[in-house]
Amino acid sequence: MLSTIATAAWSSPTIDYHALAPEIILGAGIVLLLLLDLFLSDSRKWMLTPVASFTLLGAFVPVLTLALSNAGTREMFDGRYVIDDFSLVMKGLFLLSGYVVVLLAADYIREGDYYQGEFWFLMLSSLMGMVMMASSRDLISIFVSLEFLSIPAYMLAAWRKRDSRSNEAGIKYYLLGVFASAIMLYGMSLLYGITNSTKLTEIGASLGSNLTSIRALAVFFVVIGFAFKISAVPFHTWAPDTYQGAPTPVTAFLSVASKAAGFVALVTVVYVGFPGSHAVWQPVFWILSAATMTLGNVMALKQTSIVRMLAYSSIAQGGFILMPLAVAGETGVAESALRAVVTYLIVYAATNLGVFAVVMVVARKTRSGEISSYGGLFSYAPGIATLMTIFMASLAGIPPFGGWFGKFAAFQSLVSAGTTWAYVLAIIGGVNSVVAFGYYGSILREMWMRPVPDGDTSPVPVKSSLAVALGITGIATLLLGVLPGIVIHFGDLAGLAGAFGR
Amino acid sequence: MFVNQFLILAAVLFCIGVYGVIARKNAVLVLMSIELILNSVNINLLAFSMRNGSLDGHTFALYIIAIAAAEVGVGLAMVLLMYRNRRSIDLDELSEMKG
Amino acid sequence: MFAEATETATEVVLSSGWFLEHAWVIPVIPALSFFLIIFFGKRMPKKGSEFGVASMFGALVFAGGAAYQWIQRVNGAPEGAFISPVVKTWTWWQNSGVSFGIGQHVDGLTVAILLVVAFISTLVQIYSLEYLRGDRRYTHFFASLTLFSAGMLNMVVAENMIQLILGWEIMGLCSFLLIGHWWEEGANSRAALKAFFTTRTGDIGLLTGTAILFFSANEWTTKTLGVSGFSIRGLSSWALSGDPGHAAITMGAIALFIAAIGKSGQFPLHTWLPDAMAGPTPVSSLLHSSTMVVAGVFLVARVYPVFFKGMEILGGSANFIVVIGGITIVIAALLAFVQTDIKKVLAYSTVSQLGYMMMGLGAGAWLPAVFHIFTHAFFKACLFLGAGSISHSSSHHSFEMKKDMGGLRKFMPITFGTWVISTLALCGVFPFSGFFSKDEIIDNVGHNGYNVFMYVGLAGAFLTAAYMTRATYLTFFGQPRGASAGEHHEEESHDSHAAHDDHADHGHDAHDSHDAHASQGPHESGWLITVPLIILATLALSSGFLNALPFGEKFENFKKWVEPSAEVINPTGIAYVVGGIGEARIASETPSEESGHSKSPCGTETPEQGVCAAPQLNHAPFKWSKAAMSMLIVLAGFLLSLFVCIQLYEKKNKKFVGLTERNKVLGFGYKLLVNKYYLDVLYEKIIVRSIAHPISAAVYWFNQKVLDGVVNGAGTTAKGIAGWVYRNIDQRVVDGAVNGTGSVAQGAGSALRPVQSGKVNQYGALLFGAAAIGALVLVIVNT
């Protein structure tokens, strides 16, 4: 068998630097941060923040140029690393949400007495992993980028070293994450064994649509790995604890970016890797979706801490995003399902980041994470309260705020499948969207209809960076709701769905 | 060839690892159990790689080993942190947040 | 078929005139003045009453004009021919492409009733100027009164059912306002509520009936006459056209008749009427003479063909209408005996008279019934106003005959005189107006073969005479009692408005004037009251001669002018046709006076060509013998009652004392003397007590307890059910289900929280457990 190695001719891979530009810029930024962190005196550590943010924006520029240069899909390493519209959109999403997270974190980090340098470093590395994930089309690269984005995330969660909760959050996230990826790896190993390849397209080709128990097992385990990332019930258990314990900006980061990354991986694997074996993953996604949104909503109803409630809410949202995947295998649905997922992710990112921005703004004043601390917010901070209202409405899917269109797209692809199961899931989704308002509404109720708990109605100070974050997310949410045409253009990508062409 | 024995071995290791993760309260032991799972994966990969006569398996295994090392590094660091904070590495004590 | 009809027809243009063409203005005048009163009344010197009186007078003039020109129209046409009504419509509303009109349908019946209504209303308003002077809601009163008349007038000119319903309901509303005029007292407003609610219950029939008839008739009427299925003319002709299916027309007629029962206080829905006496006396007089309660009768008379076919009148067997009418006559009349409130006596007498009208209509005696509406209006209005005059000037606003009246003939001669005349009219004594209408009804009922009901009618006549005598006696004869004797007694027996003007804005003068009355004792009322009385009494005496059969044909004007002939006419209905279709020529050649087999096919079989507007009816020839018989009956009732009254109220003190004393002290030899009184005792105890009291008391009990109970009970049970449904179904079940789901979700939340135990191992276990289960399932499925 060594002969095989000997005979394997070496051909140096061609590298498309334009295509790799985002990763390169990001990498450079990471190194730069590391060095600056080493050499700058603490008094001038504040410079790290602008560096981080500009790195992200800088990395976003080539994404744009790539998008505008309609050279179609660029492949590297014989199709194991692909830059197509889909990956570009997702990269853009990651980078921008990363930028917003920087805005959220800026003051938080500067005021917390922890090392700024490593925070930015870790966050950017994690983003790096996500950006790579968007392009990976090979089990190995997917695995690598998954860990690349996860490991720094573990550390970010535990970033407040001396805070036992943060610590707990980190460890739980870490242990379960590793465990999940271990199971996923086992599945991958089986896949490799069956198909004798790690390249998704080849796997897809050789898997075909005929299933054996072992293939099903392999597919299932791989799916589980990502189901963990998107905290789908019953692999969600880490999420609430971690979100609650981790620093708020990190929570925002996890609940938006890393969830999105999980979905990207999932979609990639499913669309490119197992298009044929939808007999396995469709029911799996159906169950996951139903369970996720139901349990997420139901649990959220009982929460008193806003962050924890948001954790469950984001779990539930994950369930909604899963809905279209449960029918993606039906003929002709793949495209609209993909569109729905991407659309929903974009809308969700904008809204949820906005929510966390508000949470941070309010927390700065009330110094409390309890829902009750929002009492009477409208009476003394109408602006903030209105924004929060918009975000909550959007999460609840009420027109004309972004969320409704995300849900609409999801329902649309479900109904377009037209199967009984699809309708049933749609009904479940509908009922859940009503239940969801139970807790979103409870926040609205606090803000509008309840008295101020401690009678302190001094105006809420809003740091400039947070203000910018609020502005961006708020406008985005509104715009996406009123003119969803914009976002759908990004979501309208046939790139991956082509795998279903057969 | 004798792939199956390897696979069975791997499966056994996998199960042991899983058992460890679920049953052990000691953080370090849990870490080790996870390593066990990863190694079972490696065995799988190598076995398949041998059978299929392609190098991807080996490559994959190498990546896994490397990353596993990194993971364990982070993991141990966190456990250390935990020990600093609460003078214990019993996972059951990590239930401040629940519900 | 039009073609044939018209070519053989030689058309003669009927005379018409401005008033006739513009009869629709008559209801409009008071309607407008209603708004004038509402908006400007309070600012006017006479507090708005001038608008009311003026408008009613205007309406009267117009009605008079219309009546005159109608008579011209009739006289201008050959004998026995069909005089087409003057119909006008304007689009009122449209639906599914069809437009429905509002307008006027003027024929003999219309003008007759218009005239009466306008006339009585005018007098009542004049009367009220005095009667309600100083009332705190003087303006409101006149506003409602005017709108009320407007409603009735509109109903009378109505071209179609919807317009008729409009007037009908407006009357209902105003009756509510008027009866409850002194709403400070719960009793009054409850009475108002009861009146509205009872009539409204009848209206279920009106709505349903209209719906049934509309949809059954619309096609035919549109095709044949080019009018909608609401139109009066359309419905009448349709009913006789043979087009309607039996079920449809029967159901429609019954439904409509239920409405009539409610409005006209027929048994068993008459219970609201006596309570309606809670209103001011002018209101009672207007309601009960010519408007509200007559509406039901008018409805039946208006679309008579529908009932004629639907109820199979002249079908040989007794029908719904005639039965109800008969029962009502007797029931009401008996009730009148046990009343001590003079207005209630009159109220029941009204009910009983309405019974006559219904019975007449039910027995095919259309003309006498309508004529009775006409005459009854005058004498009944006169009686009510008389009662009002008494309470106003003598009994200090009490209507209690036994407590507060008696011997008033000396004090108020005019009132007394008019009262007596009207009473005689009511009793149907020759030659008072009642005789010519009521007797005709009875006569024709018998003539048309409803013998049983003829006797009912006679019995009614007997009772009428009796109770009226009793009332008259108690009021005007004997010794003054109570208030009439000038006593002041406790407030509650007062008529409400006196009690209430105390704290009224402009009520003080009024109050003084009342004290004045009381202090100076019983006296004749002012001219504003007496003049209307006199006028009405005159008419009560004379109006009968409009249709006085005994004096031969030239006295049968009312018949000539009002009764539509049963000609087969050109379907266009407007053009008047001489001859044309065979049967019709015969009919027009020999006037159909002498009763017997009908010569026009209308009503009996369906015309091959053309349409009928009215069924062929018979008319009983006048016979003095029959008249004499009924006269005797009336006389009997009168005398008997008088005798009893004297025994009861004049000599009652001596009676027992004398008897017992003589029994004790003297012996057997004085029995004859005793027997004299023994006869009294016999009469009283046996006859009066055993017949009048038990029966009528029983009926009264039945009335108060059962029927009243049903009406009131309906309300209470409805509320009971409502309460239960609301508490149990709405709040528990329906609402509970909703809130339930919410709590279920909440519960599930707390139930699931243990899953989130916070223990890493358990998380791990869950994670892998799920994975394992899933894997297992997949393996099993895929092998």
Next chain:
Amino acid sequence: MEVISNHNWALTVGTFLPLVGVLIMLFIPKAEEALIKSVAIATAIATLAVGIYTMVQFDFGNAGAMQFVAEHDWISVIKSSYYIGIDGISLPLYLLSMVITVLVMIYSWDHVPSPGNPKAFFILMLILQTGMAGTFIARDLILFFVFFELVLLPMYFMIGVWGGENRQYASLKFFLYTMFGSALMLVAFLALFFKTGAESFSIPFLIEEGMNISRTTQIWIFAGMFVGFAVKVPMFPFHTWLPDAHTQAPTQGSVILAAVLLKLGTYGFVRIAIPVLPEAAKAWAPYIGGLAVIGIIYGSLGCLAQTDMKRLIAFSSVAHMGFVMLGISTLTSFGMNAAMFGMVAHGLITGMLFFVAGSVKERYHTLEIKRISGMLLQMPKLGWILGFCAMASLGLPGLAGFWGEFPAILSAYQPAPGLSVNVFRAYMVIAAIGTVFAAGYLLWLFQRIAFGEPTAEFAAGHGHDEDLHDVNKFEWIAWTPLLIAIVVFGVYPQLMFKVLDPAVGVTLKAFGG
């Protein structure tokens, strides 16, 4: 459906003008209350002016046709476009919403309920206005849906913030009910979209295509819409949010809710559900009719059981909308006309009743029927207005209510071909009985509140005298138009039937209507 599109800007302006006002108001400091109010009212009046211009330009001779039609791309990916237009059915409701908004705002000038904050209050009302108007002109299902939902939040806050004691429960209930309905409605829309070949959401197109869907499918799709609309109407048994919402809502909220929001549901039936899915409509009609008459009787019984004036009026809405739904369920243009008229009439009358209730509450600080009495003695004008509205509401001929009620009952005698005649005739009789109940509870209410002597606690000289003033300036301004409209439409209904009738005819093409 033929289409006339000139002045096609009018509708867009009329719909979105309020939002411009909102933008302006956002920059006015909270303290400038008078300014805020005037700006808001000015906006509303301007909007109404546009609406009236629309009416003037409206081609009444052609009321059946879509007019002022405008169409632009919106969400091209899902084939949904910004497609608006107005016809005889929409016009009255479109105007009604504008008029009501103006009047409500004028009323609010000195009636801003606690906890004050007129800025937010007026802004919400303007947003509501946009949502309501938009719903009535939308010709695209998605657009319709967006507007339909747009009214939710403002009303939710109006009830929840400015409402009574139990406001939070009520507002949440209102919201959840409606949201549940609209979720299913959305699914139904989507199903419709795909069953008609996923080509367009435009209603006219769907009307052409809809009848090709297989019967069973239609029935299921209709079911989804039914829930969505029935909740809004509200029909028994989806009505329980209504009494709570009405009772707790501030006067302005109740008025808008009763006058316009309830109509969104019935309008949905008339505009979308029935014309698009004729087969299903036929299949559903008997059940809708049944629920309608149940609603009539049930609502009336509910009224009789109430001790709270406002709650009584709320329940009466259930009964009245029952008549409307009965008319619709006959699927005849006769009944449909009645229903449309009934909607507007109910809007005017019940809106007015809620105004009165609000003023009563403001004066007596209670709505407990048994605590109030003899209002006519203390506040004759208010009392008689209440009486007037009661009469109008119980369907007295000559007032607007009658023309919604009577023809609806009438139409039930002869439902569309294919529907069971006997069933509907039974409905007719029940409905007729319902009118008696209506008379019962309304007069009962009037008698106890207005008649009699004032109760001891409110009798003169018990400290309430300064509160118990009669109708004031703003109330007159706000109410007079409604009162006049009630009389005018009652006396000359042709004014509205003329507009409705042709449009209804077009709507019912599928039934040979």
